[in-house]
Amino acid sequence: MQQMVETKAKEAVAAATAGVSGEKVYATCIGCHGAAGEGGVGPKLAGQEVTAIVDKLQRYKAGEQVGPMTGMMAPMASGLSDDDMQAVAEYVNSL
Ligand code: HEC
Numbered sequence: 465m466q467q468m469v470e471t472k473a474k475e476a477v478a479a480a481t482a483g484v485s486g487e488k489v490y491a492t493c494i495g496c497h498g499a500a501g502e503g504g505v506g507p508k509l510a511g512q513e514v515t516a517i518v519d520k521l522q523r524y525k526a527g528e529q530v531g532p533m534t535g536m537m538a539p540m541a542s543g544l545s546d547d548d549m550q551a552v553a554e555y556v557n558s559l
Pocket residue numbers: 489490492493494495496497505506507508509517518520521529530531532533534535536537540541544552
């Protein structure tokens with residue numbers, strides 16, 4: 465029994481350390497969206513819901529035309545995994 469608890473704890477630690485860093489992913493976005501998500505070339509991201517950001521990123525990755533400047537954003541989203549999207553959206557939401 466004790467062993468099982470220890471195994472579970474180890475798994476939890478492994479999962480947390482394997483997690484993607486939203487801050488690291490966002491480093492590639494700052495140039496266009498601002499260090500605080502205040503916007504610039506791209507729209508303001510600060511204050512947007514996590515689910516809304518992930519949804520937009522999924523649409524860009526899927527090749528959907530989202531706004532007039534999708535051509536600039538789509539290549540950025542195409543390199544993101546689901547985990548990257550979730551992590552970066554949570555990071556942006558925390559700014
Ligand atoms: C080369 C500049 C550039 C970079 C780098 C960039 N973006 Fe964008 N982003 C844009 C532009 C321009 C738009 C608006 C596109 C459109 O009209 O559909 C946009 C739109 C978005 C949107 C939708 C916002 C809204 O309110 O509709 C999200 C979310 C987003 N970007 C997230 C990111 C993330 C996360 C990264 C980093 C992985 C990133 N962007 C990197 C330029 C950029």
